[in-house]
Amino acid sequence: MSDQPSYWKVFLTFARNSLVRDMTFRVNFLIQCVTSMCWALMNLGFYLLIFHYTAQIGPDSGWGKHEFFVFLATTWMINSVVQAFFMPNAQEFSELIRTGGLDFALLKPIDTQFLISFQKVEWSSLSNFGVALVLLAYSLWELTHRAADPLVINPAMALLYPMYLAFGVCILYSLMISLAATSIWLGRNQTLYNFWFYITNFSRYPMEIYQGGFGDPLRIVFTYLIPILVVVNVPARLLAQPISSRDSWAPLAAFAVVATIGSLLGSRWVFKRALLSYRSASS
C-alpha cells in the first residue's frame, strides 16, 4: 500500500456520499432542482423581453438573440458546475476556520486544499447544467439553420469549447478559494463572500458592453488583473462567433490559457500562505 491516497477515489467517495445524503431527502432535492431551474427560466424571460426591444446587445457586436443565448447557456453551465462542486465547500471553509474545525482537516493525510475544495457536492445545482444544454442545443440549431450566414461548427470548435469551459471553471474556483482563504486572516468574511457574488456578476455579459471612459478600464481590470471576463466570453465567443469578424479573438483565447494557469497557481499560493497564519480556534 502506498502512502499517497488515491485522490480520484477519494473524490468519488465524496461525490457518492453527497449523493446518498441528497437522496435521503428526495423531495427536498427535487424542490431544489425545480427552484434553480425556475430562476434560470425567469432570467431567460428577462432576456427574451430585452430582445423584444432590440436585435442585438451593443451596436455591431454580433451578439444577436441566439448568439447571446449561447453565451447565456455557457454562463449557466460554468456557474452550475461551480455551484455544485465548489460553492458549498467554500462556504464550509469559512465556518471551519471560525469554529476551529480546520484542525481536523489539517491532520488528515491528504492535501488540505483538495480536502477543503471537494468534500461536498451539491448535486441539485447540476440541474441548471441540463437546462443550459437544452438552451445551447436550441440556439445552435437556430444559428446553424438560419438563412443568412449560417454558423458552421467544425471539430476544433467542438473540442475547444468544453476545454475552455473547464478553464472558466478553474478561474472561478481559484477566485473563490482565494477569497475563502482570506477568512483565515479576517476571521469571518461575509462581505468578501458577497464580493465574490458581485464580482462574478461582471462575467455574465459580453465584454463588448464595457466601453467608454469608465467601461474600458473596468474591462481591462476584469480581463487581465482579475480574469473573470474571459471565463464565459472566450468559450461562448468560440462557439457563437467564430473568428470571422473578431480579429482580437486569438490573443484573448491564448491569454485565457495563461490566465487559468496563473489563477490556479496564484490561488494555491494564497491558500498555503493563509494556512501558515492559521492559529486554530479554541480546543
Added chain:
Amino acid sequence: MTSPLEFMLQYVLQPKNMLKHELQRSIISRNAMYARLCTWKTILRICLEERLVYRGDFALGTLMRFLPIVTQIFLWSAIFAARSEDTLAGYTYHDMVAYYLLTMVARAFSSMPGLASGIALQIRTGEIKKFIIQPIDLLGFLLLNRIAHKAVYYTVATLPFAFVFFLCRDYFEISPDLPRVAAFVASLLMGFLLGYFLEASIGLVGFWFLEVSSLLFVYMLFSFFLSGHMFPLDMLPEPFHTLVDLAPLKYMAYFPAAILLGKVPTESLVRELALEAAWLAFFVVLSRYLYRRGLTRYSGFGG
C-alpha cells in the same frame, strides 16, 4: 373611559386574544400608556444598538450593493446603442439609469431580509411562546425592530447613496413638483409597511406549514422579476402588464421610481396611492387574522 388614541393603540397595535383584551381595557390608564411608550422606546434603543455593532462592514456592504447596478447600466447602454430610436418603452437611456438607482432607494425601504423566515423559525422552535406569555405583541415588536433596523441602515447608507447619486446626477433629467415628491415619499413609507406586512403574512403561514422556505422562494422569485427591480415594468407586453400593474409587488420597487420619473400621470397619483393603501390595509388585516388564527392552532411544549 378610554380615549380614542388609547383605543387605537390597544386595538390596532396590540390586539391579542379577546379575553386579555377586555382585561387590559378595564385597567388601562395614562400610566399604562406611558409604560407602553417606554417599552417601545426601549425596544427601539436595543435594536439600534444591536445594529450599530458592525457599522464599518455595513457601510462597505452598502456600497457594494451598487455593483450589480453598474453591470445593468452597461447592459442598457449597449442595448440603447444598438437601437435606432432614443426611447425604449418610454424610457430614455438616462431615464433607465435613474430608474435603477431609484429602485435601489425603493428597495431600501421595502425589502425585509429574514423577516418571514425568522417568524417561521420562531414558530417552529417554539420561541414564539415568549410573545404569548409576555404582554408584547409579536407584529408590533417586529415592526419596531424593523423600524430600528431601517433607521440605522439609512443613517449608515446615506453617505454611499449620496455618493452614487452625486456621481450619477446627470442622469436625472427630472424636475418633480411638490405633489410628486410628496407622493414619492408616501409611496416609500407605504412600501416599507407593505413589505413588512406582506412578508410577515408569509412568515405566519408557518403556523400551518412550519417550513415556509418553498413559499418564500416563490414569493422571492416573483418579487425579483415583477417588482420592477430587474427592469421597468412598462416594458412588459399585454396582458402581463395589466396583471402586474394590479398586483401589490410593483409597490416594492417600480412604483416610487415611476412616480419620480413622471411615469405615473399626475391625475392618477391619488388613485394609485389609494390602491397601494388598500393593498396595505389588506395585508395588515391578513397578518392580524393569520396571527390570531395561528395562535389558536399553536401548541408549545416544554421550556
